Amino acid sequence: MKKTFFIVTLMLVFTTISFAQKNNINGYKYILVPNQYEFQKSKDAYQVNSLTKFLFNRAGFTVFMTDDKIPAEMANNACMALKAIVVNNSGLLSTKMQIKLVDCYNNIVYLTDEVSSREKDYKKAYHEAIREAFEEIENLNYSYQSATPVKEELKTVEKELQKPIVKEVVEAIDNIQEVKIIEEKKLVEEKLEKAKVEDKIEKKKKTIKPLQEEIKEIEIKPILTIEGNYEVEKWGSCKISKSEEGYAFTAGDENFEFAVVYPTSKSTIFIIKYAAYKQPQMLELSADGNLKVDSPTGIKTYKRVR
Structure with missing residues (x-):
């Protein structure tokens, strides 16, 4: 029982630290800028990537390109860095862009509003849109703040567990309810498994519709032609x-x-x-x-x- 309580507490500590870092860009030490984005035909085409690196540096970030030599701590822990992605949503008549920051699990940590440029020259249009999007990032006033070391959190938890009253309660529960806990755990697991099966069945019932209803819902759209x-x-x-x-x-x-x-x-x-x-x-x-x-x-x- 003592082991179970300790493990659950550790999980809560790790979850809290991870959540705090994920939702605050100040918890990330580095920015990684790719050498080439999907919409580019070559590395640093139109100097989009080098401009992105320059603007992040100016905003106070520590920035590396993907082919740069990176610090050992970053190499050992990729989750210390955010990847900066320039998203190109351009259409026929205007250039539209956003800047997206994703973590090591490809989760979006920050996404700017979409900005546009009417410049017909690609380089001018890209630079104008990226600079305008960057105003939003500069307003974040980034300043790296190292997350509380996990070891310190574990020490705090360990001290709490060593308090006499906690030890007495844990020992009492272990001695009196050890067998009962195992049985109850087994019963709970069986109920959870049964509930999962019933939930899946209910979801299937809701998604399955008669063929005639499906046919009624099909909207036949005319094929658009220039003629x-x-x-x-x-x-x-x-x-x-x-x-x-x-x-x-x-x-x-x-x-x-x-x-x-x-x-x-x-x-x-x-x-x-x-x-x-x-x-x-x-x-x-x-x-x-x-x-x-x-x-x-x-x-x-x-x-x-x-």
Whole structure:
């Protein structure tokens, strides 16, 4: 019984220390910055990784790249460090980024708000977004605070266990209820196992539905295609239809072809080439079925005619 009480107390100590460190970045001594993120084609592309390291250093962190020589204590205990991940949520028209800090178990310890940049140059856009996201991290006022050593916590627990009153109670329980505790433990384990089985059965009942109900819940969504009629400024009601080159954009009763639309590797992204202009332009098929054209004067929208 004394061993059981001691083990439970130790578990509580470890859990408390681990929880406190996980939810406070001040409990982590190092930051590890990868040499290359998923959205990059090469190491430190656009100097994203070196900028991230510089900004963490400026904010008071001790930072290493993944190919740097790291301290022995960090090598022996990877959980002393947080990995800094630049998350790229960019779309067609803007650069969107976040900075995420994860621990050695890949749990998210901190995640900044998403920030965006309208810069068309990738390097300028990435740097602008990362610097803006970093303002949130700098406001955390990081200062490393070593967690209370586990040995000190264990000494405190050991002292408490050595108190006379505790020893007397433990010995009394061991002598009187040793057999009863074993039997009760066995009974509790059986009840817990039975409860788990019953809980699984109940969950299965709730998730299993008759086939007819499942069919009713299926929503048949139409396949979105670029072909159709659109309202285009100056031309009025126009039509996009399949052609040998890609898609023909026609207008008027005579079906005058004023532009050709070429598909790309992405199902919603196209290239449009107007007969009156030499420079082709980017065209996006949005979720609502409308067309968005990235023209020199800004984004133009051609609404689908239902």
